Amino acid sequence: MMGAMKHKNLPLVLLSFLLFSSSVKAHAQTCLTASDMDAPTRSALEAAGKRYFEMAARGDAAGMKQNSIAALAADFSGVETAVKDNQSALAGVQPTLEPPFLLKAEGDKPLERAEFLCGVFSKNGQTANSAAFVIPNLAPGSYAVVILGVPGPKAKTVSFVLQQQGAEWKIGGFYVRASQAAGHDYSWYAEKARAFKAKGQDHDAWLYFTEARELASPLTFMYTQKTDKLYDESQGARPADMPAAGSPTELAAAGKTYKLTTMFAVAVGDELDVVVKYQVASVSNTDETFKENMAVIHALVAKYPELREAFTSVVARAVEPSGRDYGAMLPMKEIK
Numbered sequence: 001m002m003g004a005m006k007h008k009n010l011p012l013v014l015l016s017f018l019l020f021s022s023s024v025k026a027h028a029q030t031c032l033t034a035s036d037m038d039a040p041t042r043s044a045l046e047a048a049g050k051r052y053f054e055m056a057a058r059g060d061a062a063g064m065k066q067n068s069i070a071a072l073a074a075d076f077s078g079v080e081t082a083v084k085d086n087q088s089a090l091a092g093v094q095p096t097l098e099p100p101f102l103l104k105a106e107g108d109k110p111l112e113r114a115e116f117l118c119g120v121f122s123k124n125g126q127t128a129n130s131a132a133f134v135i136p137n138l139a140p141g142s143y144a145v146v147i148l149g150v151p152g153p154k155a156k157t158v159s160f161v162l163q164q165q166g167a168e169w170k171i172g173g174f175y176v177r178a179s180q181a182a183g184h185d186y187s188w189y190a191e192k193a194r195a196f197k198a199k200g201q202d203h204d205a206w207l208y209f210t211e212a213r214e215l216a217s218p219l220t221f222m223y224t225q226k227t228d229k230l231y232d233e234s235q236g237a238r239p240a241d242m243p244a245a246g247s248p249t250e251l252a253a254a255g256k257t258y259k260l261t262t263m264f265a266v267a268v269g270d271e272l273d274v275v276v277k278y279q280v281a282s283v284s285n286t287d288e289t290f291k292e293n294m295a296v297i298h299a300l301v302a303k304y305p306e307l308r309e310a311f312t313s314v315v316a317r318a319v320e321p322s323g324r325d326y327g328a329m330l331p332m333k334e335i336k
Contacts, residue, residue: 028105028106028107028111028114029103029104029105029106029111029114029115029116030103030104030116031101031102031103031104031116031117031118031119031131031133032101032102032104032118033099033101033118033119033129033130033131034099034100034101035099035129036102037100037102041102042100044169045100045102045144045146045162045169046097046100046146048144048146048160048162048169049097049100049146049147049148049160049162050095050097050148052064052067052160052171052174053090053095053148053158053160055067056083056086056087056090056158056174057087057090057091057092057093058087058091059083059084059087059091060083061076061079061080061083061084064079064083064171064174065079065080067168067170067171068170068171068172069163069165069170069171069172071172072171072172072173079171079174082174082175082176083174085176086156086158086176089150089152089154089156090150090156090158093150093151093152095148095149095150095151095158096148096149096150096151097146097147097148098146098147098148098149099129100144100145100146100147101116101118101131101133101144101145102142102143102144103116103118103133103142103143103144103145104141104142104143105138105139105140105141105143106140107140108140109140110137110138110139110140111135111137111138111139111140112136112137113134113135113136114133114134114135114136114138115132115133115134116132116133116134116135117130117132118130118131118132118133119131125225125228126223126224126225126228127225128225130224130225131222131223131224132222132223132224133145133219133221133222133223134221134223135221141163141164142163142164143161143162143163143164143172144160144161144162144163144164144169145159145160145161145162145219145222146159146160146162147159147160147218147219149179153180153183154178154180155178155179155180155185156176156177156178156179157175157176157177157179157218158174158175158176159173159174159175159176159177159218159219160172160173160174160175161173161174161175175218175219177214177217177218177219178215178267179215179218180215181211181214181215181265181267181272182267182268182269182270182271182272183270185215186211186212186213186214186215186216186226186230187212189208189209189211189212189215190208190209190212190230190233192208192310193205193206193208193209193212193233193234193237194233196208196237196306196310197236197237201306201309201310202237202238202239203239203242203304203306203307204306204307204309204310205234205237206234206237206238206239206242207263207264207265207274207310208265208310209230209233209234209237210234210264210265211264211265211272212230213227213230213231213234216230242263243260243261243262243263243276244262245261245262248260248261248279251278251296251299251300251303252299253292253295253296253298253299253300254291254292254295254299256292256295258278258279258280258292258296259278259279260276260277260278260296261277261278261279261319262275262276262277263275263276263277265311266315268312268313271312271313272310272311272312273311273312273313273314273315273329274307274310274311274313274314274315275314275315275316275317276296276297276300276314276315276316276317277316277317277318277319277325278296278316278317278318278319279318279319279320279321280292280318280319280320281320281321282320283318283319283320283324283325283326286326289318289326290326290328292316292318293316293317293318293326293327293328294316294328294330296316296318297314297316297328297330297335298335300314300316301314301332301335307332308332308335311332312331312332313329313330313331313332314329314330314332314335315327315328315329316328316329316330
């Protein structure tokens with residue numbers, strides 16, 4: 001069903017659409033919060049989440065594979081990598097177990113777009129304990145989402161999507177996401193974004209709001225009151241010339257015009273960098289591509305000097321049609 005998934009969050013469709021869709025298809029997709037489900041079910045989900053977390057913390061990818069659904073076990077390399085990459089951060093940690101969710105998808109074939117509304121929604125949207133899940137191509141069955149918080153200087157969330165098979169809850173997805181970046185959580189980035197917006201630095205504001213949303217959600221397909229509010233707030237800061245999926249923008253640099261496809265923030269240790277990706281015909285000539293990367297970096301900062309205040313370095317990645325890319329980084333202090 002699902003593997004070890006990485007970035008980035010998709011914007012939540014309008015709540016009114018979700019509510020309408022849910023009312024039409026209520027028979028096909030239902031969700032129970034922890035307070036709605038019976039005590040044995042909740043206990044079983046919490047126990048499974050703790051057990052699988054302990055396996056990940058021990059680096060026991062083999063044990064996790066044995067306890068996974070067949071579709072995930074058949075392609076387990078992503079989970080193995082995620083376990084290996086995060087074991088040191090999980091070992092010896094006492095996680096905080098969040099209230100689980102129980103999702104039920106009915107029917108006799110996969111749902112192209114399964115939408116689950118969990119908990120109580122008001123006329124203004126989500127409430128403090130509600131959540132929405134939007135999952136594509138979901139096979140009929142009973143699923144659960146169990147989330148554990150990992151405290152510390154490199155705080156994370158570890159999430160399991162479980163599928164019920166007989167009396168057992170098997171692993172259908174394993175996700176580890178940072179809940180801090182460069183030493184700060186989502187609320188810090190949101191406050192900084194508001195400060196940038198107040199100064200008219202909309203590019204900085206948009207990038208920081210986006211980072212705040214990333215840190216606020218443990219799953220890319222999960223939406224809460226917190227993430228919905230951040231999304232709504234960020235729309236007021238989105239510059240018209242910011243590249244987005246399917247909508248590149250142009251940047252003149254060194255006598256050429258480049259098509260920028262995306263920009264986003266990324267934490268490297270205690271520093272926050274901005275990454276820009278752009279289209280090229282080929283990255284085979286790395287010397288030439290490096291020069292183009294440098295030209296794009298200088299032109300980007302010249303066009304948006306506000307980036308100097310918000311980021312430590314700029315990373316430019318040239319991407320050819322095959323998807324192969326070549327990147328280069330330049331510290332902001334070296335960009336004249």
